Amino acid sequence: MEKIMHKPMATSGLPAIGLSRRLLSWEFFLLLMTAVVFGLNSLASPYFLDPWNLSDATFNFVEKAVVALPLAMLIICREIDLSVASIIALASAAMGFTAQAGAGTELIVLAGLVTGLLCGLVNGLLVTRFEIPSIVVTIGTMSLFRGITYILLGDTVLKNYPESFAYLGQGYVYWVFSFEFVLFGVLALLFYGLLHRTNFGRRTYAIGNNPTAAFYSGINVARHRLILFVLVGLISGLASVLLTSRLGSTRPTIALGWELSIITMVVLGGVSIMGGAGTILGVVIAVFLMGLVTFGLGLLNVPGIVMSIIIGAMLIGVIATPVLLIKFKGRKSAP
Amino acid sequence: MSDSNPMFSLRGVSKSFPGVKALDQVQLDLYPGQVTALIGENGAGKSTLVKTMTGIYQPEAGELRFRGEAVSLDTPEAARQLGITAIHQETVLFDELSVTENIFAGHYLTKGRFKQLDWAGMDARARQILQDIEAPIDPQTRLKYLSIGQRHMVAIARALSFDAQVVILDEPTAALSHHEIEELYAIVRRLKEAGCAIMFISHKFDEIFAIADRYTVFRDGCYVGDGRIDETDEAGLVTLMVGRTVEQVYPKASAKIGDTVLQVKQLSHPTEFDDISFELRQGEILGFYGLVGAGRTELMQALFGVSRGVQGTVEIGQERVDIRSPADAIKAGIVYVPEERQAQGTVQEMSIFQNISLPQLSQINRSGWLNEEAEYALADTYASRLQVKAPNWREKVGNLSGGNQQKVVIGKWLATQPRVIILDEPTKGIDIGSKAAVHAFMSELVQEGLAVIMVSSELPEVMGMADRIIIMHEGQAVSEVARHEFSAERIVSAASGG
Numbered sequence: 001m002e003k004i005m006h007k008p009m010a011t012s013g014l015p016a017i018g019l020s021r022r023l024l025s026w027e028f029f030l031l032l033m034t035a036v037v038f039g040l041n042s043l044a045s046p047y048f049l050d051p052w053n054l055s056d057a058t059f060n061f062v063e064k065a066v067v068a069l070p071l072a073m074l075i076i077c078r079e080i081d082l083s084v085a086s087i088i089a090l091a092s093a094a095m096g097f098t099a100q101a102g103a104g105t106e107l108i109v110l111a112g113l114v115t116g117l118l119c120g121l122v123n124g125l126l127v128t129r130f131e132i133p134s135i136v137v138t139i140g141t142m143s144l145f146r147g148i149t150y151i152l153l154g155d156t157v158l159k160n161y162p163e164s165f166a167y168l169g170q171g172y173v174y175w176v177f178s179f180e181f182v183l184f185g186v187l188a189l190l191f192y193g194l195l196h197r198t199n200f201g202r203r204t205y206a207i208g209n210n211p212t213a214a215f216y217s218g219i220n221v222a223r224h225r226l227i228l229f230v231l232v233g234l235i236s237g238l239a240s241v242l243l244t245s246r247l248g249s250t251r252p253t254i255a256l257g258w259e260l261s262i263i264t265m266v267v268l269g270g271v272s273i274m275g276g277a278g279t280i281l282g283v284v285i286a287v288f289l290m291g292l293v294t295f296g297l298g299l300l301n302v303p304g305i306v307m308s309i310i311i312g313a314m315l316i317g318v319i320a321t322p323v324l325l326i327k328f329k330g331r332k333s334a335p
Numbered sequence: 336m337s338d339s340n341p342m343f344s345l346r347g348v349s350k351s352f353p354g355v356k357a358l359d360q361v362q363l364d365l366y367p368g369q370v371t372a373l374i375g376e377n378g379a380g381k382s383t384l385v386k387t388m389t390g391i392y393q394p395e396a397g398e399l400r401f402r403g404e405a406v407s408l409d410t411p412e413a414a415r416q417l418g419i420t421a422i423h424q425e426t427v428l429f430d431e432l433s434v435t436e437n438i439f440a441g442h443y444l445t446k447g448r449f450k451q452l453d454w455a456g457m458d459a460r461a462r463q464i465l466q467d468i469e470a471p472i473d474p475q476t477r478l479k480y481l482s483i484g485q486r487h488m489v490a491i492a493r494a495l496s497f498d499a500q501v502v503i504l505d506e507p508t509a510a511l512s513h514h515e516i517e518e519l520y521a522i523v524r525r526l527k528e529a530g531c532a533i534m535f536i537s538h539k540f541d542e543i544f545a546i547a548d549r550y551t552v553f554r555d556g557c558y559v560g561d562g563r564i565d566e567t568d569e570a571g572l573v574t575l576m577v578g579r580t581v582e583q584v585y586p587k588a589s590a591k592i593g594d595t596v597l598q599v600k601q602l603s604h605p606t607e608f609d610d611i612s613f614e615l616r617q618g619e620i621l622g623f624y625g626l627v628g629a630g631r632t633e634l635m636q637a638l639f640g641v642s643r644g645v646q647g648t649v650e651i652g653q654e655r656v657d658i659r660s661p662a663d664a665i666k667a668g669i670v671y672v673p674e675e676r677q678a679q680g681t682v683q684e685m686s687i688f689q690n691i692s693l694p695q696l697s698q699i700n701r702s703g704w705l706n707e708e709a710e711y712a713l714a715d716t717y718a719s720r721l722q723v724k725a726p727n728w729r730e731k732v733g734n735l736s737g738g739n740q741q742k743v744v745i746g747k748w749l750a751t752q753p754r755v756i757i758l759d760e761p762t763k764g765i766d767i768g769s770k771a772a773v774h775a776f777m778s779e780l781v782q783e784g785l786a787v788i789m790v791s792s793e794l795p796e797v798m799g800m801a802d803r804i805i806i807m808h809e810g811q812a813v814s815e816v817a818r819h820e821f822s823a824e825r826i827v828s829a830a831s832g833g
Contacts, residue, residue, distance in 0.1 A: 014708050015727050015729055197705055198700075198703050198704055198705060199696040199700050199703050199705065200703070202689065202705060203696065206689075206693055209684045209685060210678070212679050213679055214693070215641075215661060216639075216641070216671070217747070218660075218662040218694045219662070220662060276684055277684070
């Protein structure tokens with residue numbers, strides 16, 4: 001008779017993740033979709049492949065995409081910030097008044113960033129100290145920050161920005177690569193590192209999957225979330241710098257409704273709205289996918305309303321696909 | 336007694352699911368006026384059997400006989416028609432409806448040409464049934480105002496409203512207090528007198544010996560034996576259930592008791608517990624026994640820094656420590672394996688090694704950047720030692736069985752090299768094999784000089800493993816018993832405030 005041997009169940013080294021699992025990933029699916037849209041676009045319009053046209057197209061989404069990066073981390077951490085567009089507006093107003101007072105570019109940028117940071121701090125403190133759900137807090141601050149902007153600005157349009165300020169939103173670093181675009185690339189790398197390569201990122205996932213177990217493992221959940229809210233605020237301030245510089249003016253309606261497109265980017269990128277799952281790579285690809293779809297439809301002279309219908313349908317389709325796949329798979333293996 | 340004919344019996348019944356044979360040629364007899372305990376570990380096939388008996392599953396082979404006649408239970412309705420009814424652990428009832436509506440939901444009494452609902456009739460019938468089981472509940476009360484115990488009475492009344500012949504009680508005492516369990520026993524006795532055949536499923540041996548007349552044991556989907564309860568004892572049943580002896584389930588080893596590690600003085604919580612003082616020595620297993628709601632878990636959570644507003648002092652190795660969060664507790668060397676394994680102990684979606692490294696990420700990856708090789712090596716040390724069963728440590732914790740998840744939680748804490756480990760219901764809901772492994776491991780830990788606090792509601796477990804037991808009742812530490820003075824009567828009576 002053969003004896004049952006108790007072999008060690010696992011090897012002691014870190015096993016690699018198989019190629020098949022990588023190919024089946026959400027990011028790969030998104031990349032494929034992006035390639036398809038890219039192909040269709042280049043077939044549909046002769047102007048599409050022009051480098052300058054492509055470069056111009058990035059201006060439409062890069063400012064939003066910058067905010068999508070920290071917001072992805074916040075959503076992975078099971079919180080949300082709906083006030084990002086209002087933070088952009090308030091930060092823009094702060095910059096407008098700083099500029100009106102005759103300050104230089106450095107001080108204007110600082111005003112924008114600090115305003116964003118403070119707004120994030122307000123959100124974060126309300127959520128973590130008073131334990132109010134973030135969706136409630138940030139719906140409130142969405143109106144609050146926007147409302148303050150309206151009161152501060154009234155009917156005035158602030159546009160006394162110095163000439164050097166324009167570079168941030170309009171300048172090019174090299175050839176067709178704009179400052180905005182390059183900055184987004186750098187930030188994407190930084191956030192990739194932060195989420196996927198640091199203790200902070202690991203804790204973000206742990207909290208998002210199970211805040212209680214994370215707390216019971218000695219993680220300071222409240223402080224972690226506060227930091228993320230501040231980060232979202234700060235980067236919203238940065239987006240405000242870029243947008244204000246590109247437009248060269250501040251109106252109270254600036255970035256109105258952007259929060260929804262930014263959240264769409266995050267969710268399309270495969271970040272679970274329930275928290276705990278998602279990658280920066282997915283969000284970056286989703287940003288380009290949305291940008292390309294919008295740009296392609298624009299080249300085809302598709303009206304804005306139809307465009308938003310298509311984006312909405314895409315979002316629902318993309319979210320429904322994995323749910324349907326799981327159901328289908330579940331049916332095969334259920335008892 | 337067993338010379339009478341069984342009211343309900345199964346012969347050669349099999350049922351399989353893809354990959355598992357849940358029931359393999361099992362047999363069972365239920366006699367009128369008798370309680371038969373169905374005994375088996377988790378995964379022995381008890382739930383599948385209940386579902387087969389109540390028409391939810393159809394067996395692939397075998398025969399079901401009711402009063403000597405072969406029957407087929409194609410639907411739950413068919414089972415109900417014969418008077419076969421099951422009362423589950425978590426009974427689904429409707430909070431916003433009255434007791435009467437709950438009792439008759441789905442089989443309302445009607446009257447007249449247009450089949451109007453006969454509320455007066457139903458109320459009267461509900462009152463009658465509740466009176467029969469001596470449950471003083473007004474049938475018109477809405478369910479949400481009732482206690483858990485009273486809800487159980489309603490569930491039983493609902494079962495009886497079908498003119499029950501065969502009553503299956505599936506772990507009915509899980510959520511009940513001591514007093515409510517006594518009431519349940521009284522009901523079971525009345526059902527016996529009324530001639531019902533009763534099947535009683537429980538993990539608790541004291542209940543089985545208190546109420547059952549006969550037993551049937553399943554193991555891994557197979558029938559392994561049956562007989563009269565007065566002709567066996569707990570050791571005999573455990574051996575049948577697991578193919579192991581009691582000594583193997585509670586392997587108490589003697590460890591050298593050393594210096595005091597933890598000293599708790601006058602710890603009080605505004606609502607949960609009051610003025611608790613005790614000390615814990617190196618190499619000691621200190622048991623905390625008490626009923627649900629005695630404040631044991633709350634006390635442990637306070638020691639671990641989860642609760643707020645706690646007064647009193649905690650000393651670790653003569654030094655006073657201020658514990659305001661789990662992070663503080665971990666730093667002081669106190670770790671806590673929670674009762675709610677899935678909700679509080681593990682991040683189900685993350686891998687084994689990520690769960691194990693979670694409390695000390697900053698120590699492993701000092702620079703702040705992840706070093707997964709180092710994390711994996713740490714996890715390997717502890718997961719191997721605890722014999723976690725998984726293909727590798729990248730496996731998601733959510734894919735593991737309850738017992739293996741518990742091993743991951745324990746491994747996570749051992750990796751922090753604590754001085755005191757608190758185990759809150761460490762073997763709740765895990766199979767007896769893993770249970771024995773967890774107990775053996777506790778013995779190993781204390782031999783290595785760790786101090787263990789074990790909270791348990793299972794008397795055999797505390798009595799089997801602890802060196803000393805502190806008994807809590809309504810937030811007070813009412814009694815302390817050393818191992819040589821252990822007696823079940825004494826412990827239970829102290830726990831119920833006697």
